[in-house]
Amino acid sequence: MCLKQIKRIYTYRIMCESCNILLFLGETYMRLPEMKQTFSDLILNHSEELAEHMFRELFSLYKARFTEEEIKAGTIPLYIQLIHIVAKGLIDEKVQIEAPAWGEKVGWLSIKNGGELGGTIKSSNLYKKVICSFILEQGEKQRLSYMDLSDLLAEVDAILTLTIYGFSNAFTKHTEQQLKEKENMYVKISVPLVPISPITAILPLVGEITDLRSEVLLQETLHACTSKRYENLILDVSGIYSVNTVVIDTLSKLIDCLNLLGVDVMVTGLRKELSLSFVEHGIFLRGVRIYSNLSKAIEDL
Structure with missing residues (x-):
């Protein structure tokens, strides 16, 4: 076989490999909407189970401050609401704007119970851990590629990160409110009749x-x-x-x-x-x- 023939064969192989890669990428891209829908349905169908898991994780952190009944009664419905936001947010970006509002609501509840911003933000890592572990488990069952899972996990992470904005907003408003109250108190004191x-x-x-x-x-x-x-x-x-x-x-x-x-x-x-x-x-x-x-x-x- 001459050198020219070897070069021709080598070039042909490179082109074939390139085509295969493009076909693979094209297939992954085409499957992404379907995959989001599948995982959205899975998350919704397991919402109560995931909420219970979040509760157990949370209770292990705060059991010294609250009884199990006190935490469970107030948190399970909130967790289910968050899980629904994540699931629906995978297939509808408009739903994602509900995440900051949810975070602000939880932030005010944390303030009411004497919580701090740091601890509230820490709990968002708990939510990510539970939902992302579930996605990894289900992805392994369906033999999804690492690239597919990365896309899903990135979107879930982005939605849950929006809740942190809501937490911060609640604590910022609370601080401003406290400063306003102290200012008003000072002003009243400065009117000594x-x-x-x-x-x-x-x-x-x-x-x-x-x-x-x-x-x-x-x-x-x-x-x-x-x-x-x-x-x-x-x-x-x-x-x-x-x-x-x-x-x-x-x-x-x-x-x-x-x-x-x-x-x-x-x-x-x-x-x-x-x-x-x-x-x-x-x-x-x-x-x-x-x-x-x-x-x-x-x-x-």
Whole structure:
């Protein structure tokens, strides 16, 4: 056999092998939708069994904190819901958007039970372990190729990873909520209405008046004056150093509202800058008694 013939045969073999590889890849691609449908059905049909398996794994982690009945009653329905999201998500990408919502729901339940984000995320690895082990077991029975299983496992992993986003979202919202509550508590504390007699109180304003503090200041002051039936309110503004439109609007609204309630307002510690700002904004504090300091206002009661 000459060298030219050997080359021709070698080239022919390479072409045949290439064709076989392409045919194999084409067959795998064509089978993928069918394979997803098959595993979607398998997962749905074994959803209760998989949920029980998830429960056993979870209980081994948290049995020191909860009884079996407490965990099982609350988790089995949630696990079945997650398993359905995974199964249906394999054949319908639109279903996958339900995964973050599921994760957020579970995140809030974890917060309610005193859980932490780290432990909640750890549980997602548990879900992956149970479902992926089931896929591997079923794949082995059906003699699927490694490439086929890799595609399935990657999609399942992607769906379950979306639940972590939901977990994080719940804990982020909870943290923001706590910060907001603490801020509101601080703002309420910064509205110290001090009674000096059954019908008179002093409201010393100190520091910056923000939009949030302005709202709370109006609400808390008007509520206190109404519930305590104060007839006189001494508004001490000597602690206000930063003058802006929020400060002017807040003080103007507060004085007008108190006058409507029949409360006699006295203002003390009115600095030159604040006084000029009132005039510039067309606010003249008519009917309001103004004193240079707190002691003179108290003497005039």
